[in-house]
Amino acid sequence: MAEVAQELPPIEQLFNPNSNDYMENPVPQCLALARRGPIVWYEPWQAWIVTRMPDILECWHKEPLSSDFYDWEFAPARPPEDEWSHFERAMIGHSLLADPDHHRLIRKVVSPAFSRNVVDAIQAKIEPEVQKLFDELGEPEQFDYKEAVANHIPFISITRMVGIPKKYWPEIKQVILTFTETWNPTISDERREIARQNCNKAIVIIQEVIAERRNAPVQDDFLSTLLKIEQEQENFVEGDIITMILALIGAGADTTLVAQQWAVYALLKNDRSQIDKALASADAFSNAFSEINRWGVSSKMGFARYAPRDMEFMGETLRKGVMVLMMPHLKDYDPEYFENPEIFDVQRTFDPDVMFGYGPRYCIGAALAKRQLFLTMTELFKRFPNLELAEEPERDLEDHNAIVFKRLLLRTHCA
Ligand code: HEM
Numbered sequence: 055m056a057e058v059a060q061e062l063p064p065i066e067q068l069f070n071p072n073s074n075d076y077m078e079n080p081v082p083q084c085l086a087l088a089r090r091g092p093i094v095w096y097e098p099w100q101a102w103i104v105t106r107m108p109d110i111l112e113c114w115h116k117e118p119l120s121s122d123f124y125d126w127e128f129a130p131a132r133p134p135e136d137e138w139s140h141f142e143r144a145m146i147g148h149s150l151l152a153d154p155d156h157h158r159l160i161r162k163v164v165s166p167a168f169s170r171n172v173v174d175a176i177q178a179k180i181e182p183e184v185q186k187l188f189d190e191l192g193e194p195e196q197f198d199y200k201e202a203v204a205n206h207i208p209f210i211s212i213t214r215m216v217g218i219p220k221k222y223w224p225e226i227k228q229v230i231l232t233f234t235e236t237w238n239p240t241i242s243d244e245r246r247e248i249a250r251q252n253c254n255k256a257i258v259i260i261q262e263v264i265a266e267r268r269n270a271p272v273q274d275d276f277l278s279t280l281l282k283i284e285q286e287q288e289n290f291v292e293g294d295i296i297t298m299i300l301a302l303i304g305a306g307a308d309t310t311l312v313a314q315q316w317a318v319y320a321l322l323k324n325d326r327s328q329i330d331k332a333l334a335s336a337d338a339f340s341n342a343f344s345e346i347n348r349w350g351v352s353s354k355m356g357f358a359r360y361a362p363r364d365m366e367f368m369g370e371t372l373r374k375g376v377m378v379l380m381m382p383h384l385k386d387y388d389p390e391y392f393e394n395p396e397i398f399d400v401q402r403t404f405d406p407d408v409m410f411g412y413g414p415r416y417c418i419g420a421a422l423a424k425r426q427l428f429l430t431m432t433e434l435f436k437r438f439p440n441l442e443l444a445e446e447p448e449r450d451l452e453d454h455n456a457i458v459f460k461r462l463l464l465r466t467h468c469a
Contacts, residue, residue, distance in 0.1 A: 065090055066098050071354035077449040077457055080351045081387040088384040093368045100128070101377035102370065103356070107391070109368060110380045111406070115413040117154055118367065119359035119378055123237050126360045127375030140257035141236065141250050144297045158414060160294060163287050167279040167298075173421050176276060177429065179214040184430055188437055193468040196444050198461045203430065204314035208307035211426050216299055217267065217277050222259045229256040233303045234455075253300070260296050306419045312456045313427055316350040317343070318434070319462065322443045324349075324398040329435060332400040339428040342400035344409045348386045349398045352457045356381035357411070382408050440467040 068086040070076060076083050087094060088105045096103050104110055113119065124132050124146060133142060166172070184207070191202050209230050212218075218226055235241055235249035264277065271278040280295045321329050332342035356379040361372040372378070387395040392402070410417035417423070435441065447459035 062090070065094055065096060069096070070098075072451070072454075074451070076354070077451060080354075080457065084351065084381075084384045085387060087381075088388065093370055095370075096379075099377065099379070101358075101379050102367075102372065104368070104378060104380045105384050107382065107385055107408075110382050111408070111412055113359065113378075113380055114408075114411060114415065117414060118365075120362040121157075121359060121415065122153075123358075123360075125362055125375060126358075126377055127373070129237075139250075140254045140296075143293060144253075144257060144300050145236075154414070156289075159289055160298070161414065161418070163283050163290050164280065164298060164418070166283065167276050168418060168421065170421075172276055172279055173425065176211075176215045176422060177425050180211055180426060181429060183210045183214060184426075184433055188433055193437075194466065195468060196463060196465045199318050199434075199464050200315060200459060200462045203434070204311055204318075204462070207314055207426065207430060208310045211310065211422070212303055212306060215276050215302070215422070216260075216263070217272065217275055218259070218263055219266070222263070225252075225259060226256055228252050230303055230307050233300070234308055257296055257300075260299055261292075264292060264295060302419060305417070306423070308455065310423060310426065312352055312458055313343070313347070313423065314430065315459050315462055316352050317346050317427055317431055318464070319443070319447065319459070320346040320349055320398060321431070321435075322441065322464070328398060328400050333428075333432055333435060336425065336428050338400070339431070340424050341402070341404070343424055343427060344404045344407050345398065345400045345402050347409045348392070348395075348402075348404075350457075351383055351386050353381070353383040353455075354453075354457065355379060355455055356383065438464070438466045438468065441465070442467070 065087060068090075069083045071080070071083070073083075087103065090105070092104065092106045092109055094103045094105060095101075104113060123129055132146060138146065187203055187206055187210075191197060209223075209227055212230055213223060213226060229252045232249040232252055235246055236253055237246075264281070267275075267277050268281060271281065277295075280298065284290050284292065284295060321332060328342075332339055359378045359380065361367070361374055361376045361378065364374050365372050367378070385391040389395055406412065410420040410423075442465050444463040444465040447462050450458050450460045
């Protein structure tokens with residue numbers, strides 16, 4: 055068995071998500087990685103990769119590994135508590151991503167803030183803003199969807215969702231754009247520190263907004279719901295609210311931006327009958343969203359976990375702190391998993407549907423993400439029924455996490 059393994063080329067020769075080949079077509083590389091085995095050591099990232107769905111589902115469900123970035127062997131050292139800035143207090147002290155027991159409690163108590171009523175109320179606030187974006191765009195012969203629409207959506211959603219007043223928008227915008235850089239290991243220390251400072255400033259703003267909202271609560275508003283929970287639950291304090299808002303920024307901004315680009319691209323690149331099927335209803339779109347995600351294979355890395363101690367895992371010995379990446383997207387073009395995987399079919403069945411994760415850390419913003427994308431796509435195709443791609447968009451090599459486009463030029467046929 056060992057002899058066979060030695061004859062295989064190193065996996066980094068077959069799989070390199072930063073290569074041009076991967077950017078143009080990730081499928082052969084994803085299949086090659088999955089074929090290598092259920093758990094593969096990937097030297098360039100000093101990480102193990104879990105490649106197959108049953109193992110990924112088990113890992114999501116039972117959480118044998120840590121989700122706390124500070125448990126990573128290459129993470130910056132955890133400073134002592136008396137040196138914590140607002141940033142460390144939010145990310146270490148009450149982290150939604152850290153201790154599993156606290157995490158489960160937080161998820162349980164915040165669930166009313168993600169209830170149908172609150173999501174409806176947030177949607178009602180986002181809708182006019184999306185329409186305003188399209189009004190400002192007018193009826194050009196062609197436009198860059200990324201610049202004109204997609205780039206604005208995460209900011210619109212998060213500020214309206216949390217209820218951040220206009221006077222704070224410029225500063226908050228910077229944080230929404232750079233928040234994931236606070237823990238990005240691939241950028242310079244200097245750039246990471248700037249992101250951390252931006253984040254510290256944003257936390258001060260969030261504290262001010264919370265103080266204002268305490269004086270003037272609003273019905274069905276997300277922040278007011280969290281403040282009500284804070285009054286009722288002794289284990290849920292203001293620090294948890296701040297962590298929650300930062301988690302929404304961290305988990306909801308980049309994902310939304312990627313989804314916006316791929317939704318437009320997938321719907322325009324494929325048989326046009328798929329557009330009507332996808333936009334037939336919110337439920338139909340929910341399924342279409344998973345197909346857009348599958349067909350696009352935009353992911354480069356997957357979901358990170360860390361060994362909390364030296365341990366045995368899936369037959370391998372993991373050293374404490376080593377990163378383990380779960381890559382559910384490796385299955386997306388596997389014919390044993392999906393019939394005719396190259397066909398884009400928005401009515402395809404997903405069972406289970408893991409686009410938004412699975413188990414205790416299932417995406418808290420899934421309902422919002424689906425609604426906001428449905429809303430934007432409906433508006434886009436209502437205003438521009440004859441829309442088409444004006445060019446094959448060039449991929450942006452700079453993004454370390456996902457395959458995205460430098461621009462997404464669309465022709466409207468309005469004139
Ligand atoms: C296309 C859009 C999105 C996709 C594909 C997506 C997907 C996911 C996935 C797969 C996870 C689990 C990650 C893991 O296991 O490590 C997750 C977690 C999370 N997502 Fe999303 N997400 C999206 C949008 C959003 C939005 C808009 C928000 C907030 C408004 C959000 C908030 C969160 C949070 C807070 C978590 C962490 C949950 C926890 O640890 O308990 N996501 N998301």
